[in-house]
Amino acid sequence: MEKKKASLALSSLAIVLIVAFIAVGIGVFNVNIAILLFLCWMIMWPFAAHLGYSFSEMEGFAYEMAQKCIAPAAIILAVGMMIASFMAAGTVPTILVAGLKLITPKFFLALTFVMCCIMSVIMGTSWGTLGTVGIAMMGVGAGLGVNPAITAGAVVSGAWFGDKMSPMSDSTIMCSTITETYIMDHIKAMMQTTIPAAVVSLVIYLGIGIGISGDSYEASTVDSIMNGLKGMFHINLIPVIPIVVVIVMILMKKGTIVSMMSGTVVAILIAVFYQGYSVADMGTFLYSGFTCETKNEILISLLNRGGMTSMLSLLAVFVGGLGLGGILDKTGMLEPIFHYITEKYKSPRGIMLMAWCATLLCILVIADNNFAFVMVATLFGSAFQKYNLKSQNLSRILEDVGTLGSALVPWNVGAQFAAGVLGVSTLAYMPYAFLNWMTPILSLAFIILQVKIKKIEE
Structure with a gap:
């Protein structure tokens, strides 16, 4: 069957549904995050089918990514x-x-x-x-x-x-x-x-x-x-x-x-x-x-x-989260969003701001921050070069938002691990993990004010 490319509207709808489903499941019904992540595979089924992918192909995408765990x-x-x-x-x-x-x-x-x-x-x-x-x-x-x-x-x-x-x-x-x-x-x-x-x-x-x-x-x-x-x-x-x-x-x-x-x-x-x-x-x-x-x-x-x-419950989060990431990646569901971002904002400040937002979006949607690193670096690397921005500007954004921010996302594997080992829920320790939320905010301030930004010498 011929494969279609996802539109911006379709991609946005899929992401909104996933985020809303997880947020309501955790916040309202207190459902285990691993269950929600696996059910998100089913949410993606009609979207993948609309694009011409069979359920077996979608399964394959999930398993391929889940192997990375x-x-x-x-x-x-x-x-x-x-x-x-x-x-x-x-x-x-x-x-x-x-x-x-x-x-x-x-x-x-x-x-x-x-x-x-x-x-x-x-x-x-x-x-x-x-x-x-x-x-x-x-x-x-x-x-x-x-x-x-x-x-x-x-x-x-x-x-x-x-x-x-x-x-x-x-x-x-x-x-x-x-x-x-x-x-x-x-x-x-x-x-x-x-x-x-x-x-x-x-x-x-x-x-x-x-x-x-x-x-x-x-x-x-x-x-x-x-x-x-x-x-x-x-x-x-x-x-x-x-x-x-x-x-x-x-x-x-x-x-x-x-x-x-x-x-x-x-x-x-x-x-x-x-x-x-x-x-x-x-x-x-x-x-x-x-x-x-x-x-x-x-x-x-x-x-x-x-x-x-x-640790077995954490392994379930790994498989569910990475599987969802594989489906989103291989069906091209995220590409229209990133393409829109890179085309709309055509300035050093705009590109850096969108890289910051894209990293945040990835760690919110996918349970593994390594996916965010690869996706954002791949999509924004050439754009940073185009606007004479040194690569360490991009690598810093990935870590400021992706590494530190991931500990604050309840369904992220890192946050799940911390909550399980320490015996305190992510939402409970979140307000007191000052470094983890102050660093991304400071990073955003640097981008907006364009300070501490390394430029490629002309």
Whole structure:
């Protein structure tokens, strides 16, 4: 059957229906995002049929794109096992005890943000940071009586700082590569928007900390948590070894999976030979998640985490979101919108503004920000050259909006992962993830005012 090209009206209608369906499903009926994404395949069926595509072809488009989730799926399953092993080895409990001893409510949020920034820059991954320091700081915050949503916001801001700025981050490498930008030029360009936003975020976290210090802090609760942890685990430097192994392996550029699994293996050995768990226990923990034998409800909420099964719902989001992206891409449903944008706005400011909006549109419609990177870079790369705009302007927009903004979209895989690991919904932590929404706003301001814009020399 002869294939038709989608019109602007048809494309716009499809996008509006998808966004409205997801928004109503989540906001009104509280339906799981994975279910909504799979149902969006059916929403696309009549549109694809109108363009001459059969349902089997549409399925093929979805499966082809969904295959790309194999690598990230392996990572999130590895993170699930790592979290469970770090709990059993006493790694996270040791950090909890140290944090409760040393950190006061006044400086807790600021320190959480800084620690997650440092860890994410070193590791080059927001997910690894969430699964290690992030979980530990959530526990410390609970002990100090800090609102979990605020703590999660600080963790997410810090975790995504390094995901954006680290030269080892996959998003940093990808955005610099697809825009043909030297990676250090890319990082320098990002610093102009990210560093000011990070400084302001730090000041805000300090201000919030001063305002909440002592509000709900109860020494008896902290003592109960610390005594409970000390009664369950050997608390000293030995349980910290697994996280050191992960950091060292990443610094040696051994890859995310290898680094995490190396830390997991070391944690298993410590859990079995030092903390006293059996091999059978560890097998259960790695698959189903760590469970502690205690009647202390606070400790149960802090420690019962991780395992491969805890990540299965996220895998469903991966497949559903990427499958939808494949259908939209292969049927050409997004092309009329981008063509309209590039034809209508014919100035450096206009092209940059539309690249910003296009990146936002992509992360809102598709659950994976890598799709946004490829789509926007492909469609706007030549336009930036036409108006003598250096490629780092485009790569910065991709990261400012695509990388940081993705953590604020409830159905994005990154936001889903953060919500699942930290135990706080995206909508709850969103107002407090200051870096993630201030950076895109600052990026937009730079575009409108045309400041910090690199031009190709005539």
